Amino acid sequence: MKKAFIKLALIxxxxxxxxxxxxxxxxxxSLWVFEKSEGESLQKLWSEKSMPATYYGAGILSAGTLNSExxxxxxxxxxxxxxxxxxxxxxxLFQFPVVHLAAGSFVEIDFSLMTxxxxxxxxxxxxxxxxxxxSMPYDLMSTEEDPQIKCTFKATGDDGTKKSQVSTxxxxxxxxxxxxxxxxxxxxxxxxxxxxxxxxxxxxxSRVRFARGDNSAAYAQDLGAREPVDTTNVLCIxxxxxxxxxxxxxxxxxxxxxxxxxxxxVSLKGGQNFGQHLELSQTEYAVEFGDFAxxxxxxxxxxxxxxxxxxxxxxxxxxxxxCLACKVRDFSPQARVFVESxxxxxxxxxxxxxxxxxxxxxxxxxxxxxxxxxxxxxxxIGKAFALSRALRPDIPLYADDSKHQSEYGAYLKACxxxxxxxxxxxxxxxxxCGLDPEKAAALRAIxxxxxx
Numbered sequence: 001m002k003k004a005f006i007k008l009a010l011i012x013x014x015x016x017x018x019x020x021x022x023x024x025x026x027x028x029x030s031l032w033v034f035e036k037s038e039g040e041s042l043q044k045l046w047s048e049k050s051m052p053a054t055y056y057g058a059g060i061l062s063a064g065t066l067n068s069e070x071x072x073x074x075x076x077x078x079x080x081x082x083x084x085x086x087x088x089x090x091x092x093l094f095q096f097p098v099v100h101l102a103a104g105s106f107v108e109i110d111f112s113l114m115t116x117x118x119x120x121x122x123x124x125x126x127x128x129x130x131x132x133x134x135s136m137p138y139d140l141m142s143t144e145e146d147p148q149i150k151c152t153f154k155a156t157g158d159d160g161t162k163k164s165q166v167s168t169x170x171x172x173x174x175x176x177x178x179x180x181x182x183x184x185x186x187x188x189x190x191x192x193x194x195x196x197x198x199x200x201x202x203x204x205x206s207r208v209r210f211a212r213g214d215n216s217a218a219y220a221q222d223l224g225a226r227e228p229v230d231t232t233n234v235l236c237i238x239x240x241x242x243x244x245x246x247x248x249x250x251x252x253x254x255x256x257x258x259x260x261x262x263x264x265x266v267s268l269k270g271g272q273n274f275g276q277h278l279e280l281s282q283t284e285y286a287v288e289f290g291d292f293a294x295x296x297x298x299x300x301x302x303x304x305x306x307x308x309x310x311x312x313x314x315x316x317x318x319x320x321x322x323c324l325a326c327k328v329r330d331f332s333p334q335a336r337v338f339v340e341s342x343x344x345x346x347x348x349x350x351x352x353x354x355x356x357x358x359x360x361x362x363x364x365x366x367x368x369x370x371x372x373x374x375x376x377x378x379x380x381i382g383k384a385f386a387l388s389r390a391l392r393p394d395i396p397l398y399a400d401d402s403k404h405q406s407e408y409g410a411y412l413k414a415c416x417x418x419x420x421x422x423x424x425x426x427x428x429x430x431x432x433c434g435l436d437p438e439k440a441a442a443l444r445a446i447x448x449x450x451x452x
Contacts, residue, residue: 030059034080082209091189120190122151157196216246228261238298245410273300274320290331304366325374341367343385347403415447
């Protein structure tokens, strides 16, 4: 498992060259959420290496390669920027114009890449600091095939089909040098010759793209120069009810503002239930990191309710949960394991139930049963959603599909899980994660009511 932060010596400041003619602005936080359908403006922005739409700030996203024999990188557009055929030393580049970034500052960079089976298997996150490209030393791991090749994370892409699989990375970087009136630069570079499925690089199904639609493709934030007081290892296993709007990213940021560094590993894939997660190599890879203090398990959104309504027909739901929890404890025997009791929704006619109220009831009942059999605890996220709907119907918890979480719903989920880990509660420096401060405060109060 990754280790706690290592204190780094600070050296003299260096001014980086300005890479944009646009007026300089402080671009933290920056959040990319790309449209579901291809758009001319997106293609133009990408090809010109200019600014794709962001919710916050003015982050710039482009691509390139260090391979001198590869004159350019083939771009494609399917609702989000992509490298059509990614190979070793190709990279995505984030740039953030800043007026000032203090020496010793921590910068959070989180992203979700859709890696096809034929795409490169290993990637390293690097940042330009003092004129040198660096990586955080405690995050580097040797690749399985060649110990000399170091990577930050491994993509799997091998979901048994030709479809892509989300690979989510949460990375905290520390800049030794201050940056003034210039650009913060971070890149995600493919390393080594290996592909996810063992094929030759540059072949079929080797596209890598950012998550699109309602998914948060990438998020970046200046966390300041204050060092965390402790490190807690956290594992999140789930699907779109975790990765849409970046709930795990918000959890990490909220904890940081309270002095806690969360070293978060995730295995997230849309629509997955626990039985499917047991077959995913990405889940196996994440679980085997081990030494987790907290583990959050989030099943397919209807499964707990289906089990509660018909225990015989859906007996596999509780069996799969128990099996997954058992696998987690094989590598993290001291972990506190939580089954997330997620929220009811109106979409697709109340998820197949008579009403949202009945859906909520079955979800809570099924989650309690799953936790009991798995010797786990329940994270009462669904209860928090229900209370928020009752007390603050003006806060939009749901995305446009009336099912998935909005940014506010993701924030509420993150607040509930934060209080589970740190019951002392929120301080005055708590992050709003870019949301309306009054609404964020109301959601924190609701989270406090349900986590006792």
